[in-house]
Amino acid sequence: MRKDDIKQRFKIKYYEELPSTHTFVKERYDKLENNTVVIANRQNAGIGTHGRTWYSGDGNNIAMSILYKPSCSIECLESCTILVAKKIKECIKRLYNIDLEIKYPNDLILNNKKISGILTEINTISNKINYLIVSIGFNVNEIKFDEQTCNIATSLKMEFQKDFDRQEIIYNFISCIDEAISNCIKNN
Numbered sequence: 001m002r003k004d005d006i007k008q009r010f011k012i013k014y015y016e017e018l019p020s021t022h023t024f025v026k027e028r029y030d031k032l033e034n035n036t037v038v039i040a041n042r043q044n045a046g047i048g049t050h051g052r053t054w055y056s057g058d059g060n061n062i063a064m065s066i067l068y069k070p071s072c073s074i075e076c077l078e079s080c081t082i083l084v085a086k087k088i089k090e091c092i093k094r095l096y097n098i099d100l101e102i103k104y105p106n107d108l109i110l111n112n113k114k115i116s117g118i119l120t121e122i123n124t125i126s127n128k129i130n131y132l133i134v135s136i137g138f139n140v141n142e143i144k145f146d147e148q149t150c151n152i153a154t155s156l157k158m159e160f161q162k163d164f165d166r167q168e169i170i171y172n173f174i175s176c177i178d179e180a181i182s183n184c185i186k187n188n
Helices: 005-009 020-028 078-095 156-161 165-188
Strands: 011-018 036-043 062-068 101-103 107-110 112-123 128-138
Touching: 005 078, 005 128, 005 165, 020 062, 020 112, 020 128, 062 078, 078 101, 078 107, 078 112, 078 165, 128 156, 128 165
Parallel strands: 011 036
Antiparallel strands: 036 062, 062 128, 101 107, 107 112, 112 128
């Protein structure tokens, strides 16, 4: 999907700082449109694994959530997390010829360190899906991690000693995530 197509199809909202893009979307899903993308330069309470906070740096990385309001059965979305992980892996390979590993079901690893985490949440009442939120944290140009994550996290810049185009990655991720979700819905 081209950048112009993404801008037409998705409502993209940028924020300097949020506690968490995921929580922001979750708390406002009924007021936000389908295909809303929320991006923050910084999160001060990003959601990580094992009760950790996802470190998002200061505008060097990607912290983003996409809201979907699909009209399909919940069974259609059962494998969406792993499909998103596979599409993100393919995206980075296509853009930069970098091979990421998937740590099932929702982490991406580079040189034995975590570079990305994916969080998906589906909310239903009976069999009706109220929302699907797909959130991703991806370390792009970070060179300094906090004490809690410095030994387990990495970024593209740390591994390859050069800056990467964060906006290019964001637009490609939106397209890849959308393709993964569309495939979930179509294939079930």
